[in-house]
Amino acid sequence: xxxxxxxxxxxxxVATLDQLxxxxxxxxxxxxxxxxxxxxxxxxRCVLTHNHLPTRTQTMWLAVxxxxxxxxxxxxxxxxxxxxxxxxxxxxxxxxxxxxGSAYRQLAGVKVHESRRFGPRDVVxxxxxPATPLPRxxxxxxxxxPFRRYASGLLAAVVQQRLCTPDELAAELRFxxxxxxxQVMRLTLQDVAGGAEALSELDVATLCRTFGLWQPYRQxxxxxxxxxxxYLDCEWRLPDGSVVVLEIDGAHHMEAEHWxxxxxxxxxxxxxxxxxLRCTAYxxxxxPATIAEDLIxxxxxxxxxx
Numbered sequence: 004x005x006x007x008x009x010x011x012x013x014x015x016x017v018a019t020l021d022q023l024x025x026x027x028x029x030x031x032x033x034x035x036x037x038x039x040x041x042x043x044x045x046x047x048r049c050v051l052t053h054n055h056l057p058t059r060t061q062t063m064w065l066a067v068x069x070x071x072x073x074x075x076x077x078x079x080x081x082x083x084x085x086x087x088x089x090x091x092x093x094x095x096x097x098x099x100x101x102x103x104g105s106a107y108r109q110l111a112g113v114k115v116h117e118s119r120r121f122g123p124r125d126v127v128x129x130x131x132x133p134a135t136p137l138p139r140x141x142x143x144x145x146x147x148x149p150f151r152r153y154a155s156g157l158l159a160a161v162v163q164q165r166l167c168t169p170d171e172l173a174a175e176l177r178f179x180x181x182x183x184x185x186q187v188m189r190l191t192l193q194d195v196a197g198g199a200e201a202l203s204e205l206d207v208a209t210l211c212r213t214f215g216l217w218q219p220y221r222q223x224x225x226x227x228x229x230x231x232x233x234y235l236d237c238e239w240r241l242p243d244g245s246v247v248v249l250e251i252d253g254a255h256h257m258e259a260e261h262w263x264x265x266x267x268x269x270x271x272x273x274x275x276x277x278x279x280l281r282c283t284a285y286x287x288x289x290x291p292a293t294i295a296e297d298l299i300x301x302x303x304x305x306x307x308x309x
Contacts, residue, residue: 011052013131017064019048045069047108057112059097066097066113067133072105075126075133077116078147081140082166084130089160100135100143116143120180138167138175146182154184155191156202162195169196194221203251203284207237207294210287214295215305219249238277239303246277247301249294251287 007026010018018026023033033050036042043051046069051057057065063084067074076084077100096114101107103117126133134140141161145154161167173192176185194208204221211218219237237249273279278301282294299305 014064014068015058015060016052017057017061017068018050018052019068020050021048023050046110047071062097062110062112063132065110066099069110070099070101070105070107072101072107073121073123073126074099074101075121075135076129077135078140078144081129081132081134082137082144082161084132084134085137085140085166086130087161087164087166089157098144098147116147120178137161138171139179141167141172142175142179142182142188145188146179146184148184151184151187152202155187155205158188158191159195159202159205203287204236206284206287206291207249207251210291210295213291214299216295216298216303217306241302242304243302245302247298247303248277248279249298250279250281252281252283
């Protein structure tokens, strides 16, 4: 039974009936365990070797084992098993992808996506599960979001957490066909490749495109007087040689410790001859015209059309 123990350990207590038979467990024994309510039959093919509700990891195994067609964790679920965290939350549903037109039984807690461009060669192991490759998983997760801003933030977070590079995502985007938010994703990847890592920085990039202003350098590294590396949100180097810095404050910047650190950093930048502007993340999102007016007034050039 060593093989059975290893199988159930690897798959968190979930197995198909065929796997159990291959490990020497007879159909009669399975039926006896199910009849005694020690085990459960779930879906068309799977056995859960306890009598409680399945955990999230067990639901993932049920989702990828129950179907006879090629199947893989996809979207946010594939990113999740790779270690991705978006705003500290996990999606409630487990997402899987199968070939378009395949017959399947709906499982509780599982969202099935059908795809014309999915087959056995599109499956890779991630975290022990069969899953779609991370670039595809990220783009699918973004396309399945109802809101463009959420899709943009998700791609930025995937790059920030070093799961994919902007080039990998951009290359995958060339082959996805028509999907929701595709143009927004393309612009987002351009911004992320330029250094944007937060939603507020993506909002500034959108602001500059909308009002025809130069795009800033993002996450510029500076060394403070104590020799520590600091990162500036947005920086413009103007034709006259001067430098303008825009710092975008989220809610945490109002905390006393962050507020004091921000003021010290601002003083350091001003002493070095740079002009520092500040705005809130709310302004960057909801009041871009006001910020654009101030950027123009301080001298940020407009983009010259070819």
